[in-house]
Amino acid sequence: MVIERAKSMREQVYEKLKKMIITGDINPGERIKEVEYSQIFQISRTPIREAIRMLELEGLVEGNQTGGVVVRQIPKNEFYEIYRIRMALENIVLEEVLEIATKEDIMALEKILGDTRKEMDNKNEEEVFKLFSKFNLELYKISRLKKVSEMVQNMNLYLEKIRKLAIETKNRKEEAFEDHTIMVKLIKEKDLENLLKKNKEHLTRSMDFVLNLFSEK
Numbered sequence: 198m199v200i201e202r203a204k205s206m207r208e209q210v211y212e213k214l215k216k217m218i219i220t221g222d223i224n225p226g227e228r229i230k231e232v233e234y235s236q237i238f239q240i241s242r243t244p245i246r247e248a249i250r251m252l253e254l255e256g257l258v259e260g261n262q263t264g265g266v267v268v269r270q271i272p273k274n275e276f277y278e279i280y281r282i283r284m285a286l287e288n289i290v291l292e293e294v295l296e297i298a299t300k301e302d303i304m305a306l307e308k309i310l311g312d313t314r315k316e317m318d319n320k321n322e323e324e325v326f327k328l329f330s331k332f333n334l335e336l337y338k339i340s341r342l343k344k345v346s347e348m349v350q351n352m353n354l355y356l357e358k359i360r361k362l363a364i365e366t367k368n369r370k371e372e373a374f375e376d377h378t379i380m381v382k383l384i385k386e387k388d389l390e391n392l393l394k395k396n397k398e399h400l401t402r403s404m405d406f407v408l409n410l411f412s413e414k
Contacts, residue, residue, distance in 0.1 A: 206240060210248035213238070218257050218268050219354050225270035229258060271355065273408060280404040283352045286345055287400070288393055293340040295389050302339045306381045309335060313374060325370060332377050356407070369406060373399065 204212075214234070217223045229249060231242040238245070249266055252258045259269045294302075309332045316324040333353070337346035376399040383392040 206244035207247040207251070210234075210238060210240070210244045211251045214248055214252060215255075215257060216354075218252070219357055223268050225268050228261070228265045228267050230265070276356075276407050277404065279352050279355050280400060280407070283349060283356075284397060284400050286349045286352070287396055289345050290337060290340045290342060290349065291384075291392055291396060292389060293342055294336055295384055295387055295392060297341070298339050298384055302335075303381065303385055305335055306332065306339075306384070310374075310378055310381065313377075317370065317374065329373060329377070356403075369402070372402060 214223070214229065223229065229252075231245045231249070234245050235242045249258060253260075253266065257269060258266050261267050309328055313325060313328040313332070316328060330353075334350075337349060340346060376395060379395050380392060380399075383395060
């Protein structure tokens with residue numbers, strides 16, 4: 198794995214390690230060793246060390262009793278907080294989408310829905326997950342709210358691994374698809390009140406699924 202040099206080395210290492218932590222390639226409790234990752238990324242230990250400090254400030258890693266750094270287990274209450282933040286930010290996005298969405302924008306959303314239905318019928322779980330994420334990204338793109346969209350996507354990054362588990366559950370997958378279908382209909386009808394209500398229901402079900410995983414452990 199080679200690090201590209203477009204961004205600062207520290208930023209690139211930070212982004213790659215963060216992605217690996219959140220997607221589960223590096224598991225909670227696993228130690229991040231500077232020597233090991235300097236060999237993986239084929240760079241010196243300094244940017245690894247700097248990236249680890251950034252991850253520590255963000256709360257993704259923490260020091261242990263032996264003086265090393267390990268991946269931190271995100272507690273249940275933080276997932277609840279993440280979902281609450283996402284709900285608030287997506288309200289802003291959807292309000293803007295309702296105001297400025299064009300026929301072409303709505304057609305793009307409907308195209309994603311059609312592709313999703315096809316992949317669901319083919320039981321292609323990986324593509325279904327990608328298309329659900331693409332639907333959200335298209336909404337953020339339509340809103341033209343760059344900073345808000347970046348914030349929402351950062352929240353979603355924390356949820357990526359668990360969201361994938363939810364999508365692999367048949368009932369959740371069908372519910373999510375139905376929610377997206379209704380949301381597009383409400384955007385076309387300019388029905389903000391019911392659009393925000395539907396999105397809240399959608400995210401609440403997802404949140405309940407995630408929080409129930411903690412209860413089962």
